[in-house]
Amino acid sequence: MTNGWNHFIYKLWSPIYDRLFNRGRFLEARRQVFRNLNWKNEDHILFVGVGTGSDLEQVDVNRFDITAIDLSGAMLDQAKEKFADRPVRFQVMDAQQLAYADDQFDVVVGSLILSVVPNPVQCLDEMLRVVRPGGQLIIFDKFSPKDGQRPSIVQRLSRPIIKWFGTDIGLSFEALWETRQIDGTLIEDVPVMMNGMYRKMVIMKAIPEHT
Numbered sequence: 001m002t003n004g005w006n007h008f009i010y011k012l013w014s015p016i017y018d019r020l021f022n023r024g025r026f027l028e029a030r031r032q033v034f035r036n037l038n039w040k041n042e043d044h045i046l047f048v049g050v051g052t053g054s055d056l057e058q059v060d061v062n063r064f065d066i067t068a069i070d071l072s073g074a075m076l077d078q079a080k081e082k083f084a085d086r087p088v089r090f091q092v093m094d095a096q097q098l099a100y101a102d103d104q105f106d107v108v109v110g111s112l113i114l115s116v117v118p119n120p121v122q123c124l125d126e127m128l129r130v131v132r133p134g135g136q137l138i139i140f141d142k143f144s145p146k147d148g149q150r151p152s153i154v155q156r157l158s159r160p161i162i163k164w165f166g167t168d169i170g171l172s173f174e175a176l177w178e179t180r181q182i183d184g185t186l187i188e189d190v191p192v193m194m195n196g197m198y199r200k201m202v203i204m205k206a207i208p209e210h211t
Contacts, residue, residue, distance in 0.1 A: 114141050114176065139173075140199075
């Protein structure tokens, strides 16, 4: 996958994305991810890869200071239309090169983005970089089985085909986590959908020790 290919494929996806991935079990999965949040009023929150704004529909956007980015202008246009009269800042931006200062946000949400970007290691580090120490990174995405389990034959055969449609079903979160450059603590890791293929992770960025 490349940024150029993602521009193309998600322009095609944009008119029908919600009909496929914001209803039924996908909608229930999103609701599960955003239940029981401990966010505070006026927290600065960044949604990375916000797409059509499906995740924003699960939170009270009026309570928070929200910025939402996506590489695809076509997908972002769908989100802007939904939230035209709401206080959300939308920006076209590459999740692998976030144009924000270190420690800028109280919470960063990366939903179905690590499995899409060409360099998920860099994307993970960028999301951690812009979270303040003690803040949270919330990840909702699909990953290969953990604990060394081998993907099924169907997953192995279909992975290169599915990549053509703009996503990777063979990404290992555990491998990503081992290669990160910024420290954090994984405080939640729960299966959400499809027998744990889709998972929710909550990471707290490390607070530097002062000497």
